[in-house]
Amino acid sequence: MRQSFLFTKTRRDAPSDETSKNAQLLIRAGFIHKEMAGVYSFLPLGLRTLNKIIGIIREEMNALGGQEIFMSALQDRTLWEKTGRWDERAVDSWFKTEFKNGAETGLAFTHEEPLTAIMRGHISSYKDLPKYPYQFQVKFRNETRARSGIIRTREFIMKDLYSFSKNEEEHKRFYEKVADAYRKIFTRIGIGKNTIFTFASGGSFSKYSNELQTICDAGEDTIYLCEQCGVAVNEEIIKEHPSCPKCGKENLSAKKAVEVGNIFTLGTKFSEPLGLIFRDEDGKEKPVFMGSYGIGPGRVMGVVAELLSDEKGLVWPESISPFPAHLISIVSTGDKKASKDSDSLYLKIQKSGGEILYDDRDLRAGEKFADADLIGIPVRAVISEKTPKGKVEVKERGGNSPRLISHAEFIKIACGK
Amino acid sequence: MRQSFLFTKTRRDAPSDETSKNAQLLIRAGFIHKEMAGVYSFLPLGLRTLNKIIGIIREEMNALGGQEIFMSALQDRTLWEKTGRWDERAVDSWFKTEFKNGAETGLAFTHEEPLTAIMRGHISSYKDLPKYPYQFQVKFRNETRARSGIIRTREFIMKDLYSFSKNEEEHKRFYEKVADAYRKIFTRIGIGKNTIFTFASGGSFSKYSNELQTICDAGEDTIYLCEQCGVAVNEEIIKEHPSCPKCGKENLSAKKAVEVGNIFTLGTKFSEPLGLIFRDEDGKEKPVFMGSYGIGPGRVMGVVAELLSDEKGLVWPESISPFPAHLISIVSTGDKKASKDSDSLYLKIQKSGGEILYDDRDLRAGEKFADADLIGIPVRAVISEKTPKGKVEVKERGGNSPRLISHAEFIKIACGK
Numbered sequence: 001m002r003q004s005f006l007f008t009k010t011r012r013d014a015p016s017d018e019t020s021k022n023a024q025l026l027i028r029a030g031f032i033h034k035e036m037a038g039v040y041s042f043l044p045l046g047l048r049t050l051n052k053i054i055g056i057i058r059e060e061m062n063a064l065g066g067q068e069i070f071m072s073a074l075q076d077r078t079l080w081e082k083t084g085r086w087d088e089r090a091v092d093s094w095f096k097t098e099f100k101n102g103a104e105t106g107l108a109f110t111h112e113e114p115l116t117a118i119m120r121g122h123i124s125s126y127k128d129l130p131k132y133p134y135q136f137q138v139k140f141r142n143e144t145r146a147r148s149g150i151i152r153t154r155e156f157i158m159k160d161l162y163s164f165s166k167n168e169e170e171h172k173r174f175y176e177k178v179a180d181a182y183r184k185i186f187t188r189i190g191i192g193k194n195t196i197f198t199f200a201s202g203g204s205f206s207k208y209s210n211e212l213q214t215i216c217d218a219g220e221d222t223i224y225l226c227e228q229c230g231v232a233v234n235e236e237i238i239k240e241h242p243s244c245p246k247c248g249k250e251n252l253s254a255k256k257a258v259e260v261g262n263i264f265t266l267g268t269k270f271s272e273p274l275g276l277i278f279r280d281e282d283g284k285e286k287p288v289f290m291g292s293y294g295i296g297p298g299r300v301m302g303v304v305a306e307l308l309s310d311e312k313g314l315v316w317p318e319s320i321s322p323f324p325a326h327l328i329s330i331v332s333t334g335d336k337k338a339s340k341d342s343d344s345l346y347l348k349i350q351k352s353g354g355e356i357l358y359d360d361r362d363l364r365a366g367e368k369f370a371d372a373d374l375i376g377i378p379v380r381a382v383i384s385e386k387t388p389k390g391k392v393e394v395k396e397r398g399g400n401s402p403r404l405i406s407h408a409e410f411i412k413i414a415c416g417k
Numbered sequence: 418m419r420q421s422f423l424f425t426k427t428r429r430d431a432p433s434d435e436t437s438k439n440a441q442l443l444i445r446a447g448f449i450h451k452e453m454a455g456v457y458s459f460l461p462l463g464l465r466t467l468n469k470i471i472g473i474i475r476e477e478m479n480a481l482g483g484q485e486i487f488m489s490a491l492q493d494r495t496l497w498e499k500t501g502r503w504d505e506r507a508v509d510s511w512f513k514t515e516f517k518n519g520a521e522t523g524l525a526f527t528h529e530e531p532l533t534a535i536m537r538g539h540i541s542s543y544k545d546l547p548k549y550p551y552q553f554q555v556k557f558r559n560e561t562r563a564r565s566g567i568i569r570t571r572e573f574i575m576k577d578l579y580s581f582s583k584n585e586e587e588h589k590r591f592y593e594k595v596a597d598a599y600r601k602i603f604t605r606i607g608i609g610k611n612t613i614f615t616f617a618s619g620g621s622f623s624k625y626s627n628e629l630q631t632i633c634d635a636g637e638d639t640i641y642l643c644e645q646c647g648v649a650v651n652e653e654i655i656k657e658h659p660s661c662p663k664c665g666k667e668n669l670s671a672k673k674a675v676e677v678g679n680i681f682t683l684g685t686k687f688s689e690p691l692g693l694i695f696r697d698e699d700g701k702e703k704p705v706f707m708g709s710y711g712i713g714p715g716r717v718m719g720v721v722a723e724l725l726s727d728e729k730g731l732v733w734p735e736s737i738s739p740f741p742a743h744l745i746s747i748v749s750t751g752d753k754k755a756s757k758d759s760d761s762l763y764l765k766i767q768k769s770g771g772e773i774l775y776d777d778r779d780l781r782a783g784e785k786f787a788d789a790d791l792i793g794i795p796v797r798a799v800i801s802e803k804t805p806k807g808k809v810e811v812k813e814r815g816g817n818s819p820r821l822i823s824h825a826e827f828i829k830i831a832c833g834k
Contacts, residue, residue, distance in 0.1 A: 005482070007536075035488075035489045041486065044485060047485055050487070069459060070458065071459075072457065073555060073557075073572060074557070074572050075452075095514045097512045097513060107514070121428065121450070123424075128424075140490075140491070143517070155489050
């Protein structure tokens with residue numbers, strides 16, 4: 001994409017009411033726009049990164065046997081009344097509104113109730129199990145405070161996967177598979193090392209309720225890490241269980257962290273009140289055994305912005321960068337040779353099926369470099385009047401040593417090879 | 418996808434309160450689920466078709482120079498107060514709700530106000546124009562009645578494109594390009610012939626406000642068609658202007674139709690109150706000249722379901738079918754040869770990168786054929802014990818004459834070649 005075509009501009013300052021580092025950087029770089037406290041829109045560069053994160057998660061969900069769906073935000077209160085979650089004393093983050101006829105409805109903050117109701121039409125026998133529907137869908141949560149940029153928002157896309165199993169044993173096998181898939185997702189996104197498998201209460205202390213927590217100064221949670229085992233317990237757990245669940249060691253280190261994913265065993269908490277029953281091999285009717293598994297792709301993007309940025313701006317891992325490379329043409333004199341060279345390289349990349357950001361704007365080199373640092377694409381390539389014919393000067397974002405490579409080599413990078 | 422893996426089942430009857438043909442068929446075939454009147458969720462097959470429609474629209478939007486974004490549903494009322502559209506006497510389809518602090522917010526039914534506000538940060542000079550942001554985003558409309566299935570819903574994904582131009586002349590050129598892109602989109606989706614460019618009021622009668630109306634018995638609109646020119650006028654216009662806007666002929670035929678797309682000239686209606694101003698080449702400050710262009714992909718899916726179905730079920734055009742082909746294995750005796758043949762063909766298709774629906778279920782042939790007719794994938798392929806080795810019996814949905822083709826030929830169809 002030519003940068004002259006991209007409609008967003010970088011800006012020197014974030015809005016004065018924006019205190020979080022992730023949103024400050026993402027707004028300044030033109031990735032997002034702040035609509036209100038806790039409500040953000042995604043602009044072209046931001047949506048590209050968000051979609052790369054979603055793409056990685058989708059691949060891993062499909063590999064688990066997930067089937068993608070897309071559910072409504074507006075909710076039928078009668079379903080939620082059956083589980084006791086319509087009541088605002090049970091759930092205080094509802095946004096509620098009403099239809100023209102005065103009937104109350106709410107905006108889903110999660111989808112256990114309506115999905116359990118849907119599955120009643122599709123599950124009747126043990127032969128129909130297990131099943132794993134998932135979606136990427138906008139959730140609404142009426143947060144009292146929202147001060148962490150896109151890490152905690154009042155409206156956000158969530159990947160929510162649900163498992164419907166015959167019994168706890170079948171459930172546990174899938175639960176472990178999801179845990180592995182989650183580790184893989186965060187590794188692919190570039191925050192695997194900072195993301196800790198954390199034991200959380202699932203009613204009672206059990207290895208079957210877990211959070212994925214990314215250690216990060218902007219975190220609102222505190223986790224207690226066993227540095228040796230690389231696992232942690234969360235704040236709910238630490239009082240009753242002040243030791244590593246793996247090695248039993250007691251001196252756990254308190255760390256600020258952001259919950260980037262969670263995996264819950266739901267058991268029959270939803271299938272019983274909502275009547276999701278199947279006939280088992282033994283001929284008996286039983287409630288389906290459920291689990292749910294969330295990741296917020298926007299939150300993950302915020303955590304990456306917090307963790308991997310520097311004083312100059314964002315630093316994207318290759319896997320979720322809006323583009324694999326940023327090509328900058330520098331024309332310091334009236335000579336058009338350099339811009340002709342970069343134009344022709346850009347056209348070759350497009351023909352090869354690659355997509356890069358190409359800074360073809362009529363600006364000083366210093367402004368272009370500052371923008372490139374702020375936007376944070378991992379590979380920066382420069383063609384100036386000094387660049388030898390057929391070459392391009394390449395440097396990693398945050399790196400110091402530029403090197404000359406051939407156009408053919410750069411085209412490979414641009415095509416993600 | 419193996420049909421034994423797909424979690425949805427077909428059903429004999431739609432819910433008794435569902436009176437529209439499109440939703441009845443789509444529910445029975447397992448494409449959608451009715452949450453409440455006017456609120457539907459998309460199940461795996463339905464989401465696949467919806468995403469194919471979205472993919473076609475996205476390609477055409479990008480070809481126009483569109484840049485994809487993703488905006489919030491929750492709205493800052495102060496922006497809408499500036500244009501007078503917060504008031505429910507001006508807009509009666511708001512869903513409004515409130516934040517914890519008691520401040521009112523609403524769910525966007527369109528996005529002119531917040532996008533105009535965003536663009537203030539990115540447009541300041543004539544050099545920044547024109548720009549064409551667009552999105553696929555969930556809109557909310559508090560419809561009094563919602564009886565047309567997924568054709569008129571209270572929550573729906575909308576493609577909304579907005580144009581920001583220097584002046585009316587630049588705007589008009591783009592407006593015509595969008596009109597062409599829209600014709601192309603509906604042709605690709607398979608309803609081009611039924612979709613009529615319809616003249617609608619744009620304040621005053623003007624060729625610069627148009628609807629794309631698909632002639633369809635389920636339509637809630639009436640259009641007045643000039644059969645000769647293939648254009649129409651809508652009900653707002655017919656009284657003042659009871660003749661064809663092209664040839665002037667007066668005997669227009671009244672037809673029921675569904676508005677599948679619209680293109681509006683907005684002028685400076687939003688840029689003036691919201692202060693979206695640019696400095697023109699002549700040094701003067703001017704408000705940006707705007708347009709907006711909508712298509713509802715879910716509504717389009719509903720119209721296709723209405724128009725192209727028959728008494729047996731849905732009939733998808735190849736371009737938006739959930740899968741290019743439906744392979745059915747028929748094992749009438751205990752012999753496993755036929756299912757081995759179809760299994761091996763299915764594996765070959767997967768290796769070639771194709772995706773089909775493969776009915777590997779342990780069901781009678783009649784049930785499988787009835788399901789295939791209901792689901793409506795355009796190409797049905799059968800392997801039974803009678804099928805000669807290396808061949809597959811292929812028939813078009815709705816067609817009567819099956820023919821034998823080689824596995825290699827079928828793999829091409831399955832890969833969309």
